[in-house]
Amino acid sequence: MCLKIYDALRADRFPFKPVREGKVGMYMCGMTVQDRPHVGHMRGTVVGDLVRRVMTYFGYDVTYLNNFTDVDDKIIDRANEEGADYRTIAQRNMDCYMSFVDLLGNRRATLYPKATEHMVEIQDLIACLVGKGVAYPAGGDVYFRVDRYPDYGKLSKRKIDELRSGFRIEVGDRKESPLDFALWKMAKEGEPYWDSPWGRGRPGWHIECSAMAMKYLGPSFDIHGGGIDLIFPHHENEIAQAEAATGQTFVNYWIQHGLLLLGGEKMSKSTKLFFLIEDVCQVAHPDTVRYYLLSTHFRSPIEFSEERLAEAGVALARLQSTAAALCAAVGVPPRLTAEPFPPEKIHDLEIRGVMEKFIEALQDDFNSARAIGNLFDLSRFLNRHLALPASGEKEATIKEGQMVLHHLADLVGLNLLPLDELATPPDVMRLVEDRAEARRSKDWAKADLLRQDILARGFLVEDKSGKSEVRPCR
RNA sequence: GGCGCCGUAGCCAAGUGGUAAGGCGACGGUCUGCAAAACCGUUAUUCAUCGGUUCAAAUCCGAUCGGCGCCUCCA
Numbered sequence: 001m002c003l004k005i006y007d008a009l010r011a012d013r014f015p016f017k018p019v020r021e022g023k024v025g026m027y028m029c030g031m032t033v034q035d036r037p038h039v040g041h042m043r044g045t046v047v048g049d050l051v052r053r054v055m056t057y058f059g060y061d062v063t064y065l066n067n068f069t070d071v072d073d074k075i076i077d078r079a080n081e082e083g084a085d086y087r088t089i090a091q092r093n094m095d096c097y098m099s100f101v102d103l104l105g106n107r108r109a110t111l112y113p114k115a116t117e118h119m120v121e122i123q124d125l126i127a128c129l130v131g132k133g134v135a136y137p138a139g140g141d142v143y144f145r146v147d148r149y150p151d152y153g154k155l156s157k158r159k160i161d162e163l164r165s166g167f168r169i170e171v172g173d174r175k176e177s178p179l180d181f182a183l184w185k186m187a188k189e190g191e192p193y194w195d196s197p198w199g200r201g202r203p204g205w206h207i208e209c210s211a212m213a214m215k216y217l218g219p220s221f222d223i224h225g226g227g228i229d230l231i232f233p234h235h236e237n238e239i240a241q242a243e244a245a246t247g248q249t250f251v252n253y254w255i256q257h258g259l260l261l262l263g264g265e266k267m268s269k270s271t272k273l274f275f276l277i278e279d280v281c282q283v284a285h286p287d288t289v290r291y292y293l294l295s296t297h298f299r300s301p302i303e304f305s306e307e308r309l310a311e312a313g314v315a316l317a318r319l320q321s322t323a324a325a326l327c328a329a330v331g332v333p334p335r336l337t338a339e340p341f342p343p344e345k346i347h348d349l350e351i352r353g354v355m356e357k358f359i360e361a362l363q364d365d366f367n368s369a370r371a372i373g374n375l376f377d378l379s380r381f382l383n384r385h386l387a388l389p390a391s392g393e394k395e396a397t398i399k400e401g402q403m404v405l406h407h408l409a410d411l412v413g414l415n416l417l418p419l420d421e422l423a424t425p426p427d428v429m430r431l432v433e434d435r436a437e438a439r440r441s442k443d444w445a446k447a448d449l450l451r452q453d454i455l456a457r458g459f460l461v462e463d464k465s466g467k468s469e470v471r472p473c474r
Numbered sequence: 475g476g477c478g479c480c481g482u483a484g485c486c487a488a489g490u491g492g493u494a495a496g497g498c499g500a501c502g503g504u505c506u507g508c509a510a511a512a513c514c515g516u517u518a519u520u521c522a523u524c525g526g527u528u529c530a531a532a533u534c535c536g537a538u539c540g541g542c543g544c545c546u547c548c549a
Contacts, residue, residue, distance in 0.1 A: 011478090031549065044549040074547070156544075157477050163545070165476090181546070205546090227549030228479080234548085258479085259543070268548060295497075296487065300480080301542065308486065311498045315486095318497080321511065357495090361488085370488050373496035383512055444507055451509080462510050469511095 003058060003363045005223070006299070008231065008254040009155050013365060018222055019252065024060040025217035026051065027251075029209060029226030029234065030067045030112070033093035034074035037100060038274040039289075039304055040227065040260040040267045046290055047257045047298045047366075048225055049106040049413055054362045055223075057411055066109040067212055068094055070116050071202050076191055086192055087116075100277050103286045105413045111216060115208035119194045122203045122211045125245055126183045126196075134244040138174040140186030140199045146179040149240045155254060156232035181237055183207045206237035210250070213238075219246040228256040228299070229266070255366075258301040267304060275304060287415060288313040294368040294412055315376075319409070322379040323416035324471075325386055326402040330395060332417075333402045336410055351401050354378040358408050368412050378405055424470050428459050432470050435461065439468075 003016040018024055028048035031041045045066070052064045070090040079086040094112075101108065115122070126142055129135035134148045146152050152160055163179055182204035187193035193200035213221065219242070226235060235254065242250040260267040267274045280289055283306060292312035296302050326333070343359065346352035354374045361370035382401045388394050409416050424432075435450035451461050460473045 029549070040549050162476060228543065229548055232544055233546045259549070264541075266543070311486065315497045370495075373488065376496055387513070442507070448508070460510070
């Protein structure tokens with residue numbers, strides 16, 4: 001079986017064929033940094049990371065870009081509200097975003113290009129479009145002439161004529177046609193600006209993505225992602241800008257991810273219906289948030305709720321608990337190597353079966369939900385083995401299973417080893433010791449009271465054969 | 475109105491032609507001083523509804539009902 005990806009433009013699944021043998025160029029539309037990231041933004045991040053990890057696993061040399069739009073009307077508005085420089089706002093939010101990229105277990109992208117650092121490329125692209133007559137300056141602005149690009153609407157499945165009927169001509173608009181969109185916007189008094197052949201101004205919203213993607217990935221590259229709400233107009237306009245300039249196919253696979261919903265409605269900044277990722281991470285461990293985001297196929301919408309999040313936490317804990325038991329039995333697993341190993345090398349057929357199914361799921365349009373389901377089968381299999389009487393064979397199977405479990409979890413960026421486990425505080429340790437003493441003297445009432453105390457401090461005592469174990473409860 | 479997506483168990487969620495993964499919850503059992511964790515078992519004769527195609531449909535086609543997204547703020 002080969003890697004198949006659903007391409008929104010062709011509206012079907014196709015075997016993946018890279019533009020350049022052995023290499024993958026991918027671009028994920030990041031956020032406009034007028035505010036701190038919410039869960040929806042992080043879904044894009046996690047999806048991008050998933051795709052990148054899977055492509056890397058299959059041996060591709062991946063160049064992965066996740067951009068920041070760091071100058072736009074909303075950022076400027078925000079800066080004015082706060083009486084701060086727009087750069088201060090942008091930087092603050094970018095820093096915040098990056099801290100959650102790390103916290104949620106994402107590998108860093110190859111590059112996080114910013115619009116403000118690519119004014120040359122942006123202006124070159126605009127100049128090219130103006131030169132071809134596909135764009136025109138108008139009173140300090142520059143617009144894309146949609147009528148001159150016949151393929152307009154091919155991604156969002158819209159017809160230019162139908163679009164036109166739905167548009168109103170705004171008063172004072174400098175556009176020739178209401179469908180035309182801005183490539184360059186003239187700076188108003190007090191706004192940040194860059195000098196350009198068309199006067200002082202800043203880029204329109206869509207142009208920076210076309211310019212930056214093409215700068216680093218070439219005129220034609222493999223994968224472009226973003227929220228499904230970006231299909232129109234953002235991605236549609238990106239295609240128009242890029243293809244009108246180069247005459248080449250801009251992107252081969254368009255992968256838009258589903259949105260987070262809140263009470264059945266889109267989580268969005270404009271409606272004030274959203275949860276900041278920093279708030280979510282207050283009520284759920286970042287590992288849980290990642291698990292939650294990966295446990296639904298990336299193209300489906302996800303209803304966000306604390307209940308769902310809590311369920312995800314319990315499910316993940318099941319996997320972590322197996323990982324911990326494995327550690328206790330055969331020690332910490334060997335460090336993961338970058339070199340993937342083929343399932344054929346796995347001796348135990350059941351473990352091998354899990355691995356094959358897991359990988360198959362990821363090959364099938366990055367189906368992390370289906371892949372993760374297999375982890376529970378492996379978990380049950382290993383828990384069962386753990387209870388078996390000691391033998392060389394048992395140990396070998398367990399070690400193999402442990403390696404596979406961590407290997408597969410890592411493939412989707414899930415860490416099952418609580419390496420940063422909180423040290424149990426001294427006061428809790430004292431209670432645990434008191435309780436052990438009470439249990440030795442069979443004072444069960446006292447032991448149960450102490451367990452309550454310990455629980456009240458956020459720790460769970462479990463009596464295993466011989467000794468009691470403490471762990472923080474999540 | 476146009477375009478696109480979706481409707482699977484109490485809840486969440488895979489499955490896009492070969493006879494319903496997985497998780498949460500619930501119930502029963504094993505283990506335990508009791509718990510917890512773990513393990514074993516039960517929990518959808520059926521996939522919004524109605525028709526059609528097919529040897530075979532949750533999967534394909536049509537209609538209906540319901541939900542969501544986009545139609546220049548959007549991840």
